[in-house]
Amino acid sequence: MRLATALYRRFAWLIHELARFASVGAVAYVVQVAATNAFWAVLDAPPLVGQGLGTVLSVIVAFLGHRHWTFHQRARTGLHRESTLFFIMNGVGMLIQLLCVWVAVYVLGFEGQLATNIAGNVVGVGLGTLFRYWSYRRWVFPAAEGPEENAKNREKAETRRG
Template identity: 30%
Template sequence: MVESALARIPEPYRSTAIKHRELLKFGMVGGATWVIDTMVFLVLKSTVLEAKPLTAKVIAVLVATIVSYILNREWSFRTRGGRERHHEALLFFIISGLGVAAYTAPLAASRYLFHLQIPEVSLVTQEVADFVSGQILGTLVGMAFRWWAFRRFVFPDENVRRQQISVD
């Protein structure tokens, strides 16, 4: 899928895209897990966790994180490694746990610092503020943090798994 997408990009952008292929894959995984996160968040927030938007957000991020680990390990960072799998998974989930704070901080600020919630604002304003702060700003902050931390701590060594794959 990435190869066919890269082939459609005109030069000089194609060479830049190829150079940053790992980032593009990470972004595609992020897009897929953003959809999962958004769907879980909106379903929980509009049903069983209506009065607890932060709890709904934390659950949504955790579900998306599990999917993210699988997709990032097997696709985005498939040639990177350098750690035993259990250490890699532990670091991934610790960093993702720290990422939960980054993802939820804008929503917490919107609700509890700026009071963008009923009765201070209308239902429409509350819902727009929740979406922008929780799903857009939180996602951008969380993804930037996770990109840096995954490459630095979870999958630190380049081409390690590529060598293992070619040997097997």
Template identity: 30%
Template structure:
């Protein structure tokens, strides 16, 4: 049993039933949070060192690394009961959806830097850093996250309950949560 699942089982009703009902979304959010940290750290390191003159490139590289981690975690944990495709087809669709996600994630930073000119000398160094963080790490991430959630369920992992889930207790199954009538 994972840490998230053990926390969910300790929640009071009706939160437990709601969490069990939306466990896939919660797992997707945990994977997303983990990948957000990976993406943010890599982006900030690259942007302040070797790619200081190319923040959009730094963002793309950071997002690519986070995407690889995301595939493994989503495939083996978030959407482990979904499938319906051969592994190579699934991976190709995952990376296609994420390619679009990378573009959606990078677009607000590009707009901020090159259309709105939120960069030195037009704004202060602090203003540039805040604009980069907000546009790339907050706005871009939210837009891309919504698209990825939809794309994963629609194309990448389309068939629910395709792969059997290992059930450790009867109430670990979504259709048998305690308190359900």
């Protein structure tokens, strides 16, 4: 039990950041899936167009959530810089999703909404999410200091408040 407690204390900052990242991502995911399927079903959009438009809407939701909640404690490098890098990194993430849809539909020959949902909204989002988390922490919302220093600073601030 001590090992688990020690590990939690050591990585609490990361666990909490990942939980916030996952929460914002879940909301953005619901927006993306709902919008993508609406574009496909209501507007009869082609697979890649519907996927792309749904992803763009979810990126806007994700930026607001990540900037103001997930990575709020990190260095502020300017709205223009952060939003530009965020949308570039999400462009790469969207390309990962679109590549998954393209492979499923045009290479493997899968047809129908279920196949495109699995390819784009499960496999593509999963791979894109790994890339996004890494790139946000690395370039979009960089740490002012190292992770340990940020964790220590947060602990000191919480101790002063408590």
